[in-house]
Amino acid sequence: MLQNIGIPGLILILILALIVFGPSKLPEIGRSFGSSIKEFKKATKEMAYDEEHGDKERKNK
Numbered sequence: 001m002l003q004n005i006g007i008p009g010l011i012l013i014l015i016l017a018l019i020v021f022g023p024s025k026l027p028e029i030g031r032s033f034g035s036s037i038k039e040f041k042k043a044t045k046e047m048a049y050d051e052e053h054g055d056k057e058r059k060n061k
Helices: 007-021 026-060
Strands: none
Touching: 007 026
């Protein structure tokens, strides 16, 4: 879905976000979005680590 969005589409989305939220809220929204992505990546890495080590423990038993 996101593969079909080009540069003009991204510019349009940014302009709409600026109109809807205003310039004072955009940095706050960006920070919260970034921290959400960071937490998601951390959780998926932990899940992969747990899965990997859980499989090794099961094989050793």
